[in-house]
Amino acid sequence: MSxxxxxxxxVLNLVPKQIYVAGEWRASADGSTFPVIDPAxxxxxxxxxxxxxxxxxxxxxxxxxxxxxxxxxxxRVRAEILRRAFEKVTEMADDFALLMSLEMGKPVAEARxxxxxxxxxxxxxxEQTAHVTGRYSPAPDGKMRIMVNKRxxxxxxFITPWNFPLAMATRKIGAAIAAGCTMIIKPAALTPLxxxxxxxxxxxxxxxxxxxxxxxxxxxxxxxxxIIKDSRLRKLSFTGSTGVGRRLIADSxxxxxxxxxxxxxxxxxxxxxxxxxxxxxxxAILAKLRNMGEACTAANRMIVHESVADEFSRxxxxxxxxxxxARGTExxxxxxxxxxxxxxxxxxxxxxxAVSKGARLLTGGSIPTGDGFFYPPTVLASVPKDAxxxxxxxxxxxxxxxxxxxxxxxxxxANNTEYGLVAYAFTKDLNRGLRLGERLExxxxxxxxGIVSNPAAPFGGVKASGLGREGGVEGIEEYLETVYxxxxxxxxx
Numbered sequence: 001m002s003x004x005x006x007x008x009x010x011v012l013n014l015v016p017k018q019i020y021v022a023g024e025w026r027a028s029a030d031g032s033t034f035p036v037i038d039p040a041x042x043x044x045x046x047x048x049x050x051x052x053x054x055x056x057x058x059x060x061x062x063x064x065x066x067x068x069x070x071x072x073x074x075x076r077v078r079a080e081i082l083r084r085a086f087e088k089v090t091e092m093a094d095d096f097a098l099l100m101s102l103e104m105g106k107p108v109a110e111a112r113x114x115x116x117x118x119x120x121x122x123x124x125x126x127e128q129t130a131h132v133t134g135r136y137s138p139a140p141d142g143k144m145r146i147m148v149n150k151r152x153x154x155x156x157x158f159i160t161p162w163n164f165p166l167a168m169a170t171r172k173i174g175a176a177i178a179a180g181c182t183m184i185i186k187p188a189a190l191t192p193l194x195x196x197x198x199x200x201x202x203x204x205x206x207x208x209x210x211x212x213x214x215x216x217x218x219x220x221x222x223x224x225x226x227i228i229k230d231s232r233l234r235k236l237s238f239t240g241s242t243g244v245g246r247r248l249i250a251d252s253x254x255x256x257x258x259x260x261x262x263x264x265x266x267x268x269x270x271x272x273x274x275x276x277x278x279x280x281x282x283x284a285i286l287a288k289l290r291n292m293g294e295a296c297t298a299a300n301r302m303i304v305h306e307s308v309a310d311e312f313s314r315x316x317x318x319x320x321x322x323x324x325x326a327r328g329t330e331x332x333x334x335x336x337x338x339x340x341x342x343x344x345x346x347x348x349x350x351x352x353x354a355v356s357k358g359a360r361l362l363t364g365g366s367i368p369t370g371d372g373f374f375y376p377p378t379v380l381a382s383v384p385k386d387a388x389x390x391x392x393x394x395x396x397x398x399x400x401x402x403x404x405x406x407x408x409x410x411x412x413x414a415n416n417t418e419y420g421l422v423a424y425a426f427t428k429d430l431n432r433g434l435r436l437g438e439r440l441e442x443x444x445x446x447x448x449x450g451i452v453s454n455p456a457a458p459f460g461g462v463k464a465s466g467l468g469r470e471g472g473v474e475g476i477e478e479y480l481e482t483v484y485x486x487x488x489x490x491x492x493x
Contacts, residue, residue, distance in 0.1 A: 002022060003108065003322070007098065008098065011095050011099050012102070014047055014197060014200075015197045016197075017033075017046060017048045017049060017196070018049045020063055020199050020212070021058050021139055022209060022210050023203075023208075023209025024209075027049050028403075029053075029055050029058075030052045030054075033049055034217075035050065036190075036193055038105075038328035038372075039105040039336075039338065040105055040371070040372040040374075042372060045102055046194055048193070048196070048216055050218045051219075051223050053219075054221055056224065056227050056229075057113050057227075058159075059215050060155065061303055062213050063232075066209075066210035066211055067211065069208075071151065071152040072154075074174065076130060079127070079129035082125055082178065082203075084206065085122045086123040087202045089170075089198070089201060090115075092201070093115045094196075096115045096118075096194065096312040097112040097114075099164045099197060100114060100115075100191075101192045102195050102328075103165070103192075105337040107292055107333040107335070110291070114166055115166060118166035118169070118171075120455040121175075123453040124125075124471070124472065129177075130176040132150050132178075134149040136148075138250075139493055142489070144447055144489055145488075146484065146486055149484075149485065150480045152179050152479060152481070153179070153478075153479050154235065155180055156184050156233075157183075157186070157228065157233055157236050157237070158172045158184070159184075159220075160162070160172065162190040162198055164367055165187065165193075165195060166194050166195075170458070171475065173198075173202070174320065174449050175478060176479050177211075178476050179479035181235065182210065183212050183213065184213045185214050185215070186214075186357070187216050187225065189218050191218065192216035195214060228251045230255070234257065235257060236257045236259045236260060239262040239265075239296075241263065245255060245261045250396055260464040260469075260470065261467045262460060262461070262465075262466045263296070263419075263436060263461070264296060264393050264421070265302050265421035266417040267297060267298060267299050267422045267423055268300070268303050268423050268488050269283075269302050269425075270425040270436070271304040271312055272427040273305040273307045273424050275306055275308070275426035276426070276428070277315060280426040281319060281379065284316055285320070286449075286450030288307055288336040288450075289334075289377065290451070292338060293394060294395050299399070301390055301402065303323055303402060304317075305405075305410075306403040309403045317363045318363075320378070321364070321377065325374055335374075336374075341373050343396070344373045344374070344375050348366075348367055350376065350392060351365050351380065351398055353388045354383050357386060357411070358383050358384050359380040359381065359382055359383040359387060361378050362381055364377050364398070375397060377399075378397060380398065380399070383400040386487065387400070393419075406419055407435075411439050411440065415441045417463075419461070419463060420442045420443060420465045421443060421460075422442055422445065423449075424446040424447050424449070424452075427447075439461060443461035443466075444460075444461070453478045458470070458471055458474040466479060
């Protein structure tokens, strides 16, 4: 489908450009703004309000003031708001997809997939809202009764990344609405437009004023720092780099905040000798190139059995070389731009480091000329162990390949990282697959598949990849407190 400049302007005009506090769209306290850049052209898409410190305080005040009433709102009412939001986002799928492609760069076809995925969090949590339960039972000694209730944690701050601007918002917002928590969301300054349009949708489907507050800003630390240190805040959920996550955990300690941290990854993609190589290559394309590789779940290290490494490498390189690199709105685009010049240059530095140490470049590996921040799909074979690309998160369309001889060696290579978000493996041996599920140090494992993300499944990692889970039945628990009530024996006079 051809997308015209008029289509782009129409979608951009749908988006409020102000901050959203206490149910009102308004300019920032000091009137400042910042530009949102199209990474495919380097041109400005829009100017949006840049929240000031006072706006952060106003957003927290709103969340705090509305928490009690919102927490008492009937679960069915909250569920119906989420269901209407799901239906509205689905109805606007083409608009959301185009908007994400413009501000983030992903091809429109892939952006439609994110809309479907992101909307599912709204539907999933609408279905979970009425299933928050406690329990009532006699104590073991029979002298009292134990009642356990669940209640909302309270005002929550969400700091979301630029790479999945809809899904990262809906999986936090959906869980918080289901649990009865008020919210402040600070979207990434690189991609605030999708979150602003989502807030508009939630307003239109009946989310009460003050429950959700949106404070996009270029001054992230200055604005969110005082919120995190304020005793009125009770929950912090962050998706982003491990370095920033560590600082936020330290900052949250002062108020002993509940925290959820979805941080960096260094996902291994293991291909065993018995794997169906065509299916393994299909899986590698999905695991490596989703979002141009700009995903914490992206396969970062291809760990391939030495007996099939040459064939796998050739097939993967051929597939990646054939992909169309172009602005996400172009027909047939497979790979859009990297989010900004700094990120693209960081990817290229990792490739150059690997090649300088002996890696063989099978395809890609050079920065193209012209506008935008593009980088071609790249495959590196025979990557040496001391190459930075094996230990650092690539966040781009680059697949480094190393080999192994035994299952134990593959597991050792896979676990040799501070991260532990996700791993992938292809093998026909089910027993081996089960062993891998128990031995790989990750929070998620894809067996014979290149995608694990699902709203009905718990998303999260171990080690330096984070704390807590999003999605699944576990996702709502992150926004609930457990309260125990001891009751005297009702049979005693």
